[in-house]
Amino acid sequence: MTEKQADRPEVLHVETSDLRAALAAGWSDFTKAPLYGLFFAGVYVLGGWLLYGAFTTKGALWWTLPASAGFPILGPFVACGLYEVSRRIEAGERLDWRGVLGAIFRQKDRQIPSMAAVIVVFFLFWNFLAHMIFALFLGNAVMTNISNSLTVFATPAGLSMLVVGTAVGAIFSTLLFSLTVVSLPMLLAREVDFVTAMLTSFAVVRESPLVMLGWGALIAAASFAAMLPGFLGLFVVLPLFGHASWHLYRRAIAWDQP
Numbered sequence: 450m451t452e453k454q455a456d457r458p459e460v461l462h463v464e465t466s467d468l469r470a471a472l473a474a475g476w477s478d479f480t481k482a483p484l485y486g487l488f489f490a491g492v493y494v495l496g497g498w499l500l501y502g503a504f505t506t507k508g509a510l511w512w513t514l515p516a517s518a519g520f521p522i523l524g525p526f527v528a529c530g531l532y533e534v535s536r537r538i539e540a541g542e543r544l545d546w547r548g549v550l551g552a553i554f555r556q557k558d559r560q561i562p563s564m565a566a567v568i569v570v571f572f573l574f575w576n577f578l579a580h581m582i583f584a585l586f587l588g589n590a591v592m593t594n595i596s597n598s599l600t601v602f603a604t605p606a607g608l609s610m611l612v613v614g615t616a617v618g619a620i621f622s623t624l625l626f627s628l629t630v631v632s633l634p635m636l637l638a639r640e641v642d643f644v645t646a647m648l649t650s651f652a653v654v655r656e657s658p659l660v661m662l663g664w665g666a667l668i669a670a671a672s673f674a675a676m677l678p679g680f681l682g683l684f685v686v687l688p689l690f691g692h693a694s695w696h697l698y699r700r701a702i703a704w705d706q707p
Contacts, residue, residue, distance in 0.1 A: 458635070458649050459703040463657040467700045468664055475693025478535045479685075482544055486688025489530045493687055497680040525565045525633055529553050531691030532634045539699075552637070560636045560643040567643070568625065575621045579614060586610035626665040627654040634698040653701045664697070 479486045533552040537544050556562070586606045631653050632646035654661040668690050675682025 457705050458639075458641075458645075459705075460649065460652045460656050461701055461703055463653070463660050463697070463701050465660055465663075467697065468660065468667075471693040471697040471700060472689070474696040475535070475689050475691070478538050478692035478695075479688045481538060482534050483688075485534045485544070485549060486531065486692070487684055489527050489691070490684045490687040492527050494680045494683050497676065497683070501680075525561050525568065526553050526556060528633055528691055528694070529556055529561060529637050531688060532637045532695045535692045535695035536638065539695075556637070560641070560646065561633070563643040564629070564633060564636060564646070567647070568629070571621060571625050575618065578617060578621075582610055582614045582617065586613070622669070623662065623665070627651045627661075630654065630661065630665065630694070631698040631701055634695050635702065638698075639704075649702065657701075 530549055530553050533549050534544065536542075537548070542548075586609050628647040628650055630650050632643070632650035635641060635646045635649065636643060671686050671690065672683070675686035
């Protein structure tokens with residue numbers, strides 16, 4: 450059950466010690482209820498395998514974009530499962546599949562779908578910009594199958610495209626991270642509108658920019674490394690950071706009402 454609405458969330462300063470404490474608490478939650486973490490991580494691992502198959506199977510690229518769009522749509526709901534597990538452990542409530550999955554299902558009538566829509570818009574706009582950047586730098590190049598020949602990226606135009614694309618992607622990723630880092634667990638825990646949640650999340654990053662951006666970089670690096678062994682590392686990394694994100698939210702936000 451979610452907490453009643455409180456009017457004024459207070460943004461607290463976050464230190465590196467808070468990140469370490471959040472990670473320790475996240476690992477504790479994962480080890481206390483590993484099946485939940487493995488289940489929700491499995492959704493991403495299965496999605497990763499499907500996307501990999503789309504990229505490597507001839508003639509299957511046409512559904513890569515809609516399949517990729519499923520991640521920003523389903524991602525917030527899957528993350529809510531991990532937040533709900535951590536919330537129940539913290540509150541001393543009983544853990545059961547019906548309760549956890551029911552909490553996810555109830556989000557369809559709250560603010561999480563609006564957040565998912567915002568994430569989808571970011572995804573689609575970044576996808577459009579990525580194609581535009583590719584066309585701008587490599588549109589006049591001889592058409593080649595980049596999955597079989599990566600030499601095109603070693604050309605001056607290819608290197609320029611990688612630099613610009615990476616810079617633009619970093620800006621988009623930073624903005625999206627700033628708007629969602631605590632807004633998603635907040636929407637699970639409180640009856641607030643998604644705009645308030647996003648603004649509060651942005652305020653958390655603005656209050657402690659180096660620490661919070663370091664947190665985002667750590668998540669990105671760990672997630673990238675976890676994908677290398679056939680996405681199998683995500684079975685550990687995603688539950689760890691999912692649970693830890695709940696505890697970081699609890700350390701970054703205080704409410705006038707308990």
